[in-house]
Amino acid sequence: MHKLPRLLKSRHGVYYLRICQGELDTRRSLGTKDFRQAKLAALLLNLQVEMNKTILNAGNVRRLDVVFPNGVQFNNIKQEETGMLFQILDRLGMTSEQMLSLTTEQLAKTLAGPNPQKIEPAKPKSKLLSDVIALYLAEKRLDNVPKTIDDKERTFTEFQGFFENKDINTYGADSAVSYKNRLIASNHSASRINAKTSFLKDLFAYAIDNNLYFQTNPFEKVRVSRKSKLKQQVESYRDFTDDDLKLIFDKVPYRAFMNKPDYHWLPFLALYTGARVEELASLKLSQIRHESGVWYFEIEQAKNRNSIRKIPLHKAIERSGFLAYVEGLRTQNKEMLFPHLKDGKNGYSKNMSRRFGQYLDKLKVTDDRKVFHSFRHTFINRMTEMHTHPAMLMAIVGHYEQTALNLSSPHFVNYQHEKQIVTLKRTVDLLEFPITLFW
Numbered sequence: 001m002h003k004l005p006r007l008l009k010s011r012h013g014v015y016y017l018r019i020c021q022g023e024l025d026t027r028r029s030l031g032t033k034d035f036r037q038a039k040l041a042a043l044l045l046n047l048q049v050e051m052n053k054t055i056l057n058a059g060n061v062r063r064l065d066v067v068f069p070n071g072v073q074f075n076n077i078k079q080e081e082t083g084m085l086f087q088i089l090d091r092l093g094m095t096s097e098q099m100l101s102l103t104t105e106q107l108a109k110t111l112a113g114p115n116p117q118k119i120e121p122a123k124p125k126s127k128l129l130s131d132v133i134a135l136y137l138a139e140k141r142l143d144n145v146p147k148t149i150d151d152k153e154r155t156f157t158e159f160q161g162f163f164e165n166k167d168i169n170t171y172g173a174d175s176a177v178s179y180k181n182r183l184i185a186s187n188h189s190a191s192r193i194n195a196k197t198s199f200l201k202d203l204f205a206y207a208i209d210n211n212l213y214f215q216t217n218p219f220e221k222v223r224v225s226r227k228s229k230l231k232q233q234v235e236s237y238r239d240f241t242d243d244d245l246k247l248i249f250d251k252v253p254y255r256a257f258m259n260k261p262d263y264h265w266l267p268f269l270a271l272y273t274g275a276r277v278e279e280l281a282s283l284k285l286s287q288i289r290h291e292s293g294v295w296y297f298e299i300e301q302a303k304n305r306n307s308i309r310k311i312p313l314h315k316a317i318e319r320s321g322f323l324a325y326v327e328g329l330r331t332q333n334k335e336m337l338f339p340h341l342k343d344g345k346n347g348y349s350k351n352m353s354r355r356f357g358q359y360l361d362k363l364k365v366t367d368d369r370k371v372f373h374s375f376r377h378t379f380i381n382r383m384t385e386m387h388t389h390p391a392m393l394m395a396i397v398g399h400y401e402q403t404a405l406n407l408s409s410p411h412f413v414n415y416q417h418e419k420q421i422v423t424l425k426r427t428v429d430l431l432e433f434p435i436t437l438f439w
Contacts, residue, residue, distance in 0.1 A: 007042035017042060127212055129160055129168045136206045147278070150345040155196045156203065168204075168213055176200070176218040190224040197222045238369040239378040242434045245271070247363050249435040257359050262338040265322060266352055267375060271433065272314035273297065274379030274397045277372055279307070281349035283337040288326055294425045295323065299398065307398035312425035320437055382431055392427045 009015050015038030016029040032038055127135075133156045141149055162182060163175055176197070183193045200219045207213035240248065248254070248267070258264050262281060269280050279299050287298040295313040313322075329339065341348040356372045376397070383393050 007038060009038075015042075125211075126167050126169050126214075128165055129156075129171070130165045132168050132207050132212055133160075133203065135210070136203050139206070145278070145347070146343075147346050151195070152199045152203075155199045158196075159200060168207055169215065171204075171218060172215065173218045173222075176222045180222050180224070184224070193224045237371060237374050237377050238367060239381045240370060240374050244365060244370065245378075245433055245435050247365070248359075251436070253359075253363065257362060258355070260340070261325070262341055262349075262352055263355055265325070265338075266349075267356060267372070268320070269317065269322070270372070270375035271378065272317050272428075272431070273311045274376050274383070275299065275311055276307075276376060277349040277352055278347040281338060281341060281352060282343070282347060284335055285326060285330055285337060286335075288337070292420075292422050294421045296421055296425075309395060309398045310421055310424070311396055312421055312428050314431065315429045316433075316437060379431070382433075383427075386430055388427060388430075392424065396424055396428065 007015060007017060013033045014029060015032055015035070133153075137149060137153060137156075140152070144152070159179055162179060163171065179200070180193060180197055183196065188196075197219050201217060201222070204213055204217045204219055208217060255264075258267070266277060266280055269275065270277060273280070275297070280297075283297060287300060289296055289298055295318060297311045297313070299307060299309050299311060317323075326337070329337070338348070344350055353372045360370065380393065380397055383396075
């Protein structure tokens, strides 16, 4: 509808009418912020004014355009046709004479009434839970690694199995709490419960952001307390001691049991780079590069954006037979560093952790907190003990953006940039482990 004459709105959102009679300019509040009510009041007032004016203007018959709140529209109304208009207005509960006799204030009050009619807003569109999951996963595949996508998909399937596939807006806080309690009853660890509820929290946040869920996120506060007994059962990975490393890399048992290229090289590479097992197992030969006299890994597919980085090869790796192994693959026109590995839902490294666990069992390393990921813990812990600057260490292991790292120093935050590979190489080469190379 076009802007109605004489209908204005104050800075506080209240509508009022402006009536000019000669030099007298009068403004009357309609006492409402509802545009539907104010629009009808202005419409009737303008009709009053126009009906009392001279019907001719420069030889032309004056006409009116009227649109009612219910959508009914009348265009080019002539004076002789206003009887029809009054009949329509009568249906609102008053005669045309009564309407025309009302003052603006009376008309506004009558329109507001003791129980003004409310127009219900259109019901927002919604989708089945399965449809929202499909949309969410399609978007997250752009920046989540396959294993994370697989974990999320299994969690969503489990939740849907518990509560059926219904309109996503039928799930509320009760559903979220019930799901958490089911996991607790199934003896899930606290970290696993929190991981699953975090996935669902992210799903519902996506639905809210995309106008598919119209309530507060039901998983916003659904977590197992960090102080709970369940949480106390979950302990972090442990790093390897010097004695552990000597035992693990003992020549005879290591060569005998770790008898495939990935089994043979991945523990050694993880120890001297701090890289995650999947980052190493998924390397292409094209990602092993040489720059400014330094060999390095170019990590391109990683856990998150901050993990994309360059990792210089430690001098121990350069002195081993690793680069000869790489060159041999290149002469065979291979693409992958470990060409026999196949990509699956859990990535290229699905068997490595299991095999390494079996090796630790064979060596009688019984602490279940010592696993393949302990190599990363060992690397970071030893570098920290050497007083390596956090910016250098984080650049190597890919924990944070260097420009976003905050050590309470504006100078550090504003002026740190990507580290040169030569500088990273000098830092890494300071690291020493008590193992004998036998490659």
